[in-house]
Amino acid sequence: MARKAGSHADITGPAIRDAALRLFARSGYAAVSMRQIAAEVGVGAGALYLYTPDKQTLLFDLMHDHMTALLAAWDATVPVKGVALRLEQFVAFHIDFHIDRPDAVFLAYMELRNLTPKNFAAIETLRRAYEDRLETVLAEGQETGAFAIEDTRVTTMALIAMLAGIHVWYRDGGRLSRTRIQTLYRDLVRRTVSP
DSSP: OOOOTTOOHHHHHHHHHHHHHHHHHHHOGGGOOHHHHHHHHTSOHHHHTTTOSOHHHHHHHHHHHHHHHHHHHHHTSOOOSSHHHHHHHHHHHHHHHHHTOHHHHHHHHHSGGGSOHHHHHHHHHHHHHHHHHHHHHHHHHHHHTSSOOSOHHHHHHHHHHHHHTHHHHOOTTSSSOHHHHHHHHHHHHHHHHOO
16 A cells, blocks of 8 residues: 655654654554544544554554663673673663553553554563563672572562652642752662672
8 A cells, every 4th residue: 555645654654653652652553543543643543554554553653662672781781890880870771761662561561452462462572571681690799698588570660659659749840859869769679689
């Protein structure tokens, strides 16, 4: 199927994704129709299918892109020396990456239930890969005695759950700066794993 004359794939495609992300985060995936996404972008509903085969694929692509960008960004960080500092680096990274992406974070945590089993498995694999990055740091700290952790997997999940909620309540210009939030969270995490 050819694109409509005068349309711009490099503009319309990203606009569809941005609109879908906003609408899914605001109203929930199940409550949003393809017509609503099209109206938000200012195109006909049929035009959406030039960019995505269906709403499920759109949801999956948004989650997949978020998770692959997250993993790539963490893997691109230059590891600091010392396991305690590496844990602090992870905390600061997680906050920095997620704080400006509240809609993507909402989708990544709250809309998993709406994925098909195949899509869920793919996203779950990426989520597990990210969790494994943190668990590796915690396991090293446990082995060296730098951290007092009984179960690295449980601690990993607890720390990520704690960090994941920042996007819900943090606002730029609020009582605490981003730097202060990072410091407070690093202290919380440090006390959680301290021997």
